Amino acid sequence: MPHRTSHPPAPATSAQATLRVLATSDVHVNLRSYDYFADRPTTSGGLARIATLVRQQRRDADNSILVDNGDFLQGSLLGDYIAYERDKNDPAPHPAIAAMNRMSYDAVGLGNHEFNFGLDFLSKSLADARFPVLCSNVFSPPEAARHRTFEQTLMPPFTILTRDICCEGGSIEPLRIGIFSVLPTQMMIWDRRHVLGHVETHDIVETARTLVPKIRAEGADIVIALCHSGLGDADYRRNMEHAALPLAAVSGIDAMVCGHSHLQFPGPDHASSEHVNPNNGTICGTPAVMPGFGGNVLGQIDLNLLREGGIWRVKSHESQLLPTAVRGADHAPQALVEEDTEILACTEEAHKQTLTYLRRPVGAITRPVHSYFSLLGTDASVQMVTEAQKHHLAQLTKGTQWEGLPVLSAAAPFKTGGRGGPENYTYLPSGTLALGNLADLYVFPNMFRAVQVNGAQLAGWLERAAGVFQTITQSREDQMLLDPDFPSYNFDVIDGVTYQIDITRPPRFNERGRTANAGSERILNLCYNGAPVRANDKFLIATNSFRAGGGGDFPGAEGDTVVIRSDQTSRQIVLDYIQSGLVNDLQHREIWSFAPAGGAQLLFDTSPQARDHMEEIAQFSPEDLGDLENGFARLRLTL
Missing domain, CATH: 3.60.21.10 (Metallo-dependent phosphatases)
Known part of the structure; x- marks a missing residue:
């Protein structure tokens, strides 16, 4: 067979x-x-x-x-x-x-x-x-x-x-x-x-x-x-x-x-x-x-x-x-x-192992630091980072060709609610700081970088950041302040200059960094040491490897302006600054503010815990409108 x-x-x-x-x-x-x-x-x-x-x-x-x-x-x-x-x-x-x-x-x-x-x-x-x-x-x-x-x-x-x-x-x-x-x-x-x-x-x-x-x-x-x-x-x-x-x-x-x-x-x-x-x-x-x-x-x-x-x-x-x-x-x-x-x-x-690592004491601060109002004006959570970066850059430029150039520092608030929900905020209590607190302040493992820019690029950098705000109408009631598609980590504050943001004008760039309104200027009264910044003025800006390498598509930060690279992480630089004790001499300074908007009323969502700190935004005459279904607290602000 x-x-x-x-x-x-x-x-x-x-x-x-x-x-x-x-x-x-x-x-x-x-x-x-x-x-x-x-x-x-x-x-x-x-x-x-x-x-x-x-x-x-x-x-x-x-x-x-x-x-x-x-x-x-x-x-x-x-x-x-x-x-x-x-x-x-x-x-x-x-x-x-x-x-x-x-x-x-x-x-x-x-x-x-x-x-x-x-x-x-x-x-x-x-x-x-x-x-x-x-x-x-x-x-x-x-x-x-x-x-x-x-x-x-x-x-x-x-x-x-x-x-x-x-x-x-x-x-x-x-x-x-x-x-x-x-x-x-x-x-x-x-x-x-x-x-x-x-x-x-x-x-x-x-x-x-x-x-x-x-x-x-x-x-x-x-x-x-x-x-x-x-x-x-x-x-x-x-x-x-x-x-x-x-x-x-x-x-x-x-x-x-x-x-x-x-x-x-x-x-x-x-x-x-x-x-x-x-x-x-x-x-x-x-x-x-x-x-x-x-x-x-x-x-x-x-x-x-x-x-x-x-x-x-x-x-x-x-x-x-x-x-x-x-x-x-x-x-x-x-x-x-x-x-x-x-x-x-x-x-x-x-x-x-991670809990042991993050609970290690690394320093102390004498007042609470939070990010509940980081998108309403200069706050300590951003200023601690910008000051630490400026201090580090000043040390790196000593005896170099860059010594003598004006030193600025750019940083953004990483945790401001948004997609992360109402728990997504930085809060550092006064007293002893642990490593986990520091990481809460600076979330990403970026490296330190410094770029050289001119005044026109500096203004463009700030115009890109100002896209976080919606275009609002003067005297109108209950307009949402923030663009929900714009991540807060692209809202760079540049310390070392002062400026105003006019949100009655449309943003020059959209949330992805593409030009949307080429002639629009939201940044007003941009000054260094009280004098207006000119287009050809030169500056050093302390920032991080993500931004300096082109992350976010910022004018002046496209990978070709880097002049100083450090092998230190940005988080380590903030840690060194805290451990030096200089952080406790930090004085609040108004780096930026909103330009007047004719009494426009704005809606701003933040953490419910922000209610314990409302005196910090008294200039906006905040009204508490209660909690939303998504867990955020809604405030009405007058600009």
Whole structure:
């Protein structure tokens, strides 16, 4: 009798199935529900709560995958501790990687913040990953970017997951899921000290246009884009930082995970337009999610798939976000799920080490410092940073060609509510300061830089910052003061000069730094030592590596004006200043103020704790309008 070779059964001629895509993005090492800056537990966010949601959603789905869209290695004090303080020979895996291994991620893409601590740290951290780590538009060696040689990317440019999926009727069919990952090309500017000469980036959309057909040719039935980028404009331009919208229009992409901007999608964070449907969660008709930041929500896309003639296609879809908490009747966050005990266990040692690190005493201050009113005028939380930077720069210029130039200092308030919620403010009590307090004041691990600018660039720098305010009408009541799309970390205050901001005039630049009203001038009475600043005057500005390298697109800070580089972090410079005792001689000075606006009434949202400090803004005749449903306190101000 002839020998018969057994073969797997042929795939059914047609089949239907649902694939659940679960997604995180911008977790920023928020592994547990703990605010390390304030040194207290929280009731929302964190990967441990996300893990509980993931377990629930996996249980309720026949077929699912879990992906992450980047920015998972930087962003909390735990992440800083691992990068800067933990013994480099410690064999323990990075706690973020340990947690993601425990959650059985199927694929992970890199975000721009993965490069903040250098390529060696990135490589060492990823060595323990038990999932594919992807990055499609970062090439090594750098020249490979010109030819989009995908065999020479820093990380694999894509992966194809083969999954046997349960179909309607009970059959099991193979599905090949192609996944690729892209990030903003601006990473080369923001982290140039780590990446220049080692890697190069390529445009997000052009990368996808070349890569998606290649992934299809390799046998992928469907393609998912991990897009570490915000939605942005519909009109495509090369090297857009926020490029998700034109990326969604690239043929062959079946679903997208977006991020980077820390917003949520679907939902009210994005307005409805011809290309964006924030109700059903589509961008250019492509199903998408943008799962917030810090592990506050889990993204979920259910792809209802139909296979006919051997080809799978998306028949229908549903996108949604699953929150870890909601605000209760008292407007405080209330947890919807508990933290996963396995994630707590595998991050416990790093958590304990971080608490010891952040509780280390580093100095003292004689009065409380907060950021509740940082967007209303000069405040101590910003002035402490600007004074520390000026002091450091003055030491660096002694005996150099730069000695004698006017020294200015630029800093922005990092925590002013906004997308982070009503708990997202700096508060340093008087008395002993711990390292965690200092990190609360200066959140990011930037390096110190100094740039040389002329008076015209200085004025342009301030015009860019003044875009944080809406254009208001004189004498009109109840106008919102702040542009909700403008991040406070781009509201630079420049110490060493004085000026006014006229918000009755439109901003020269929009929230992304693009010229919106070319002839508009909001900055009035810009003076140095009481004399008007002239266009050709020369200044040194102390700032940080992000800003000096082009972060935020500020005139005078585009990477080519840097004259002094320090190997000190900005946070260390503030620490040295506090430990010197000079901080207690700090006298409040009015650096900037609003120009008169005819008694216009403005609405300003801040922390409920700001009520204890209302005397600081008496010049605005503040009226307390109570708490909003989102937990913020609303004030009415008269300008």
